[in-house]
Structure formats: C-alpha cells, structure tokens
Amino acid sequence: MRIxxxxxxxxxxxxxxxxxPDVFEAGRDSVTVLESExxxxxxADVEAAVRYCPTRALTIVEE
Known part of the structure; x- marks a missing residue:
C-alpha cells in the first residue's frame, strides 16, 4: 500500500x-508522511488515520 x-x-x-504516529507527522497547516509505503x-493504524481524517485528505493506494 502507498499513502x-x-x-x-x-x-x-x-x-x-x-x-x-510512526507514519504521519502533523504540522500547523498540513501533514508529512514519514513512511509513504x-x-x-x-x-490497521493507517486505515484508521484515513477513516478519521476530517477533511478526507488521505488515500490508500493498493499496489
């Protein structure tokens, strides 16, 4: 998977x-993906992060 x-x-x-927390680091106005794959x-943690993102800015791409 890729984020x-x-x-x-x-x-x-x-x-x-x-x-x-091992995959994302939130900044003031955006997020940094620490591990894109x-x-x-x-x-399970990444899927929860995608599910709970209030602006739906995250996507999991299956490879």
Whole structure:
C-alpha cells in the first residue's frame, strides 16, 4: 500500500498522527508522511488515520 495526501484538502488537524504516529507527522497547516509505503503490520493504524481524517485528505493506494 502507498499513502497519498491531498495537500489542498489537508488542514493539519492531526488525527492521522494520533492514529498512526510512526507514519504521519502533523504540522500547523498540513501533514508529512514519514513512511509513504508502510508495511502491512501498520495497515490497521493507517486505515484508521484515513477513516478519521476530517477533511478526507488521505488515500490508500493498493499496489
């Protein structure tokens, strides 16, 4: 899986970092993806981050 962030939508709420702190780092206005292709052991956390993003800025792309 690969994570994509729509920076036009992201407002830096930080829900992704709360759900998957090893994968995301929230800034004031946007998020940084620390690991754009996390391994399957982090899937549940990444899916929660995508689900709880208030602006729907995150997407999981299956490869």
């Amino acid at each position: 994509e962030v729509d920076l036009d939508l992201c407002q830096g709420h930080g829900m992704c970092e709360l759900e998957a 996390p391994d399957e052991s982090r899937r």
